Amino acid sequence: MSKNFSFDQFSKLLPFESIILVYHLVSDNDVKHVKHLFPYRSPKQFEKDLDFLSKHFEFIDWDDFINKKKTSKPSVLLTFDDGYREFYDIISPILLRKGIFAINYINPKFIDNNEMMWRNKASLIVSGIIENKNFQDKMFEWTGNKSKDIISSVLSINFKDKHQLDEIADHLEIDIKNYLKTNPVYLTAEQLQKLKNDGFGIASHGWDHPLYNQLSLIEQLENTQKSLDHMNENHFMIDSFAFPFTDHLVKNQFFDSVFSQNPDLRVTFGAAGLKLDSNEKNIQRIPIEIRNYSVEEVLKNEIIYYQFLKNIKKNMIKRS
Ligand SMILES: [Zn+2]
Structure with a gap:
């Protein structure tokens, strides 16, 4: 990406008046249960993102957005x-220091760290294999495969086969419950209430972070409803929902049912970057944790790519 073009030239091409960004976490630490899934920012890099954004955008809260x-x-x-x-x-x-609002899309199943989300297990196992010669030997004896191949197959285990991650963790004697106890991964119920009291939004990201296109319509609706009910019971937000992973291949029937069963629900969010969606209530967010790109680079790429998609009339996700 050329540095000669100022962002202002790009922002003129921004197709929407409002954009929504999605992050996961910010840390200076070696976060073993995440580091093999996506690159996360350090606090310093995150503050740089915020400084850039505040120059070119106005941060808004939920009421202003809706x-x-x-x-x-x-x-x-x-x-x-x-x-x-x-x-x-x-x-x-x-965010409190800078007066910026944000929403957390959470999975109720993992509140209080009694269980680990399956993708975090995959990253934790891979960290163990990379760092531990003993684990590499055990996996070789078990599978006959080299570590490099084992790592890529662990990372490609899908939602339907997630029990395999527990089998591997057991085989390597990785104690996930103990890891969660000594090194909490997720927000606790108490922390969520404090964040709510500080003015942050807490909303649903599905019950246990499934991949929606691997669920039947009934399973999609159950998983969503269970998480929305949890939000309702705990007085969190019930007017939005963010799909875990992706809304790719989720059909209109799902949206029709979920909106009619939940009259307070106003919008759902995907994470496919700058794109329109044939379902007007489903809005796409921009994932920011891409390679080591700055937020400026991510947004420039998104804007250029949107222009390209628009030229070939593919800037809208069409649902059946
Ligand atoms: Zn997620």
Whole structure:
């Protein structure tokens, strides 16, 4: 990406008045249960993102977003997925200091760290294999495969086969419950209440972070409803929902049912970057944790790619 073009030239091409960004966590630490899934930012890099964004955008809160408040600059809404504890320890103090609102899309099943989300297990296992010669030998004896191949197959285990991750963890004697106890991964119920009292949004990201296109319609609706009911019982937000992973291949029937069963629900969010969606209530967010790109680079790429998609009339996700 050429550095010669200022962002202002790009922002003129921004197709929407408002953008929504999605992060997961911010940390200076070696986060073993995440590091093999996506690159996360250090607090310093995150603050740099916020400084860049505040120059070119206006940060908005949920009410302004949902009421489509007119802003002088394009508006930006921050969202954080998966309910990692770093939101409490690291992110919320930065946002509070800067007066910036954000929503956490969380999976109720993992509140209080009694269980680990399957993708976090995959990253934790891979960290163990990389760091531990004994694990490499055990896996070789068990499978006859080299570590490099084992790592890529662990990372490609899908939601339907997630029990395989427990089998591997057992075989390697990785004690996931103990890991969660000594090193909490997710926000606790108490922290969530404190974040709510500090003005942050807490909302649903599905019950246990399934991949929706691997579920039947009934399973999709059950998983969503169970998580929305949890939000309702705990007085969190029930007017939005963010799909775990992706809304790819989720059909109109799902949206029709979920919106009719939940009259308070106003929007659902995907994470496919700048794109329109044939279902108007489903809005796409921009994932920011891509390679080591700065937020400026991510947004420039998104804007250029959107223009390209628009030229070939593929800037809208069409659902059946
Ligand atoms: Zn997620």
